Amino acid sequence: MAAQRRGLDETTLIRRYFQRPASSRRDVVLGIGDDAAITRLPPGLDLVTATDAIFEGVHYPPGTPLRAIGHRSLAINLSDLAAMGARPLWASLALSQPRARAAWLREFAAGFFALADAWQVALIGGDTVRGPQGATVTVQGAVRRGHHIGRSGARPGDGIWITGHPGDAVAGRLQLDRRGGSRKLRQSFLYPQPRLREGRALAGIASAMMDISDGLHEDLGKLMQASGCGAMLDLASLPLSPQLLAAVGLEAAREMALSGGDDYELLFTVPVRHEARLARLARGWTVPATRIGTVRKPPGLHWQLEGSAWTPCTRAFQHFG
Amino acid sequence: MAAQRRGLDETTLIRRYFQRPASSRRDVVLGIGDDAAITRLPPGLDLVTATDAIFEGVHYPPGTPLRAIGHRSLAINLSDLAAMGARPLWASLALSQPRARAAWLREFAAGFFALADAWQVALIGGDTVRGPQGATVTVQGAVRRGHHIGRSGARPGDGIWITGHPGDAVAGRLQLDRRGGSRKLRQSFLYPQPRLREGRALAGIASAMMDISDGLHEDLGKLMQASGCGAMLDLASLPLSPQLLAAVGLEAAREMALSGGDDYELLFTVPVRHEARLARLARGWTVPATRIGTVRKPPGLHWQLEGSAWTPCTRAFQHFG
Numbered sequence: 001m002a003a004q005r006r007g008l009d010e011t012t013l014i015r016r017y018f019q020r021p022a023s024s025r026r027d028v029v030l031g032i033g034d035d036a037a038i039t040r041l042p043p044g045l046d047l048v049t050a051t052d053a054i055f056e057g058v059h060y061p062p063g064t065p066l067r068a069i070g071h072r073s074l075a076i077n078l079s080d081l082a083a084m085g086a087r088p089l090w091a092s093l094a095l096s097q098p099r100a101r102a103a104w105l106r107e108f109a110a111g112f113f114a115l116a117d118a119w120q121v122a123l124i125g126g127d128t129v130r131g132p133q134g135a136t137v138t139v140q141g142a143v144r145r146g147h148h149i150g151r152s153g154a155r156p157g158d159g160i161w162i163t164g165h166p167g168d169a170v171a172g173r174l175q176l177d178r179r180g181g182s183r184k185l186r187q188s189f190l191y192p193q194p195r196l197r198e199g200r201a202l203a204g205i206a207s208a209m210m211d212i213s214d215g216l217h218e219d220l221g222k223l224m225q226a227s228g229c230g231a232m233l234d235l236a237s238l239p240l241s242p243q244l245l246a247a248v249g250l251e252a253a254r255e256m257a258l259s260g261g262d263d264y265e266l267l268f269t270v271p272v273r274h275e276a277r278l279a280r281l282a283r284g285w286t287v288p289a290t291r292i293g294t295v296r297k298p299p300g301l302h303w304q305l306e307g308s309a310w311t312p313c314t315r316a317f318q319h320f321g
Numbered sequence: 322m323a324a325q326r327r328g329l330d331e332t333t334l335i336r337r338y339f340q341r342p343a344s345s346r347r348d349v350v351l352g353i354g355d356d357a358a359i360t361r362l363p364p365g366l367d368l369v370t371a372t373d374a375i376f377e378g379v380h381y382p383p384g385t386p387l388r389a390i391g392h393r394s395l396a397i398n399l400s401d402l403a404a405m406g407a408r409p410l411w412a413s414l415a416l417s418q419p420r421a422r423a424a425w426l427r428e429f430a431a432g433f434f435a436l437a438d439a440w441q442v443a444l445i446g447g448d449t450v451r452g453p454q455g456a457t458v459t460v461q462g463a464v465r466r467g468h469h470i471g472r473s474g475a476r477p478g479d480g481i482w483i484t485g486h487p488g489d490a491v492a493g494r495l496q497l498d499r500r501g502g503s504r505k506l507r508q509s510f511l512y513p514q515p516r517l518r519e520g521r522a523l524a525g526i527a528s529a530m531m532d533i534s535d536g537l538h539e540d541l542g543k544l545m546q547a548s549g550c551g552a553m554l555d556l557a558s559l560p561l562s563p564q565l566l567a568a569v570g571l572e573a574a575r576e577m578a579l580s581g582g583d584d585y586e587l588l589f590t591v592p593v594r595h596e597a598r599l600a601r602l603a604r605g606w607t608v609p610a611t612r613i614g615t616v617r618k619p620p621g622l623h624w625q626l627e628g629s630a631w632t633p634c635t636r637a638f639q640h641f642g
Binding site: 029048051052083086093096125131132134140145151226 | 354356362367373374402411413446451464532547
């Protein structure tokens with residue numbers, strides 16, 4: 001990690017929390033501490049790279065636990081790798097903070113490394129700068145050569161599937177500063193779990209995939225547009241969690257599931273001939289996979305409820321700042 | 322580039338300036354527009370990754386030309402690759418800005434891509450967020466397997482060399498808001514040229530290398546510490562530019578060369594047996610290479626001037642903000 005523009009104390013603090021004795025990964029030839037990291041990709045693999053930034057007041061409200069911020073900064077990037085069917089390898093972190101405080105760095109690092117360790121991701125470098133609280137992470141991963149799952153492969157007739165319970169994250173976010181409420185909903189926002197295992201298992205099964213970060217309806221539109229298709233969707237099949245239904249009721253739950261954002265679940269399409277394989281696979285998952293519709297040739301998203309056309313309310317949920 | 326948290330206009334603007342029709346690089350399997358980028362590294366190469374951020378008020382003063390910020394955000398990262406002896410391949414950009422303005426994006430992109438195109442670097446992805454003006458860039462490059470030049474290989478007796486004219490950049494920075502002054506000095510700060518050609522040529526010649534970003538004296542200390550050595554340095558041999566000498570005089574020029582920072586020149590050590598090869602090589606360079614001292618076994622940096630010990634004044638030059 002470059003020690004640019006920083007006093008000795010700050011350098012020491014950052015070393016203490018981010019520079020670990022040695023990487024557990026043998027493919028890291030040279031990690032933090034030089035001008036750049038040197039890593040080694042096994043033959044037969046393509047490199048997969050994603051970059052995402054989160055900042056206070058934009059992506060999380062002031063007062064969000066620092067451990068959660070560390071977790072999320074990495075999780076949203078791992079979710080991008082999951083959506084390609086890739087496995088993660090290495091991460092770089094550019095940390096922005098008003099000033100270096102031991103408590104801040106310790107908690108952020110605890111959240112970041114708990115998730116990194118769970119997936120054997122090595123932190124190989126980065127930078128720290130003075131600025132508003134936030135973090136920009138770049139993750140690198142690998143996928144078998146030519147076997148990534150992009151957004152453009154959906155075909156008419158394919159089923160449309162999602163993992164998990166969309167809407168939980170936004171409901172959790174709106175509950176952050178309230179007493180009571182559902183811990184599960186809050187955790188969905190604070191500690192999204194990247195669906196890496198599920199994403200990799202879908203190689204050879206899913207025809208197209210992406211992660212839901214901007215809301216199911218908006219992201220569905222992107223997936224269909226990239227594939228040159230449209231979709232017929234069944235509102236009643238939306239997998240709404242009991243916690244979400246209990247917290248906000250059916251109508252708001254549907255609205256949150258469609259346009260809430262921050263879900264970091266997988267949205268994917270599966271040819272009908274692979275549905276039996278998917279069903280077998282998904283039995284071993286800790287997160288449900290639910291079919292919510294069918295890819296069609298005509299463009300556009302068409303929602304149905306009990307046989308009638310239904311128009312979603314697409315108002316965006318307010319952000320902070 | 323993820324379209325997260327952003328209206329349609331902003332997405333359109335960003336597409337216009339950053340999403341180019343197709344990459345000129347055939348090793349980019351999937352570029353901007355999906356969840357992650359897919360790239361292909363030829364066999365026999367190690368991957369080299371560097372991340373650096375620049376923000377207004379910290380790394381450049383308010384009012385710095387936007388084109389220069391675009392250039393610098395990439396240049397400081399390419400300089401890290403140069404310091405490993407690597408060649409650049411791909412870049413990811415996380416752009417932070419108070420709000421999307423066409424003029425801002427156009428000028429930033431012009432500076433970024435002019436440098437990217439000069440080195441055939443493909444922009445493969447990134448993110449844009451609302452925040453203070455700044456940019457975090459991750460560059461990926463390659464080096465022949467096991468042939469990177471790290472910081473730890475300097476050995477007693479090796480010569481210590483630098484490229485270019487240290488001190489010019491800080492002098493240029495201090496002149497930014499003044500009329501008159503030297504255009505060459507200002508350009509040194511605004512448009513640092515990554516020494517990629519020189520860095521690669523030094524493979525097999527240099528025993529250790531890094532780029533100077535925090536000031537020659539401080540960075541020399543890091544190089545020697547990483548190598549477990551010290552250095553004897555000759556102040557009179559510092560390659561001070563005529564423009565720097567004319568602008569600030571000999572004493573201040575020396576001080577700026579030693580602790581100015583922002584130079585982005587290469588600092589490297591060369592075994593004496595390779596000096597003839599280096600001399601032949603350097604004749605083809607557009608930037609001079611100058612020997613400024615010798616690696617010694619005892620730790621610490623010892624500057625000499627006309628045979629007497631000389632203690633550098635190591636005050637840091639003030640930053641902005």
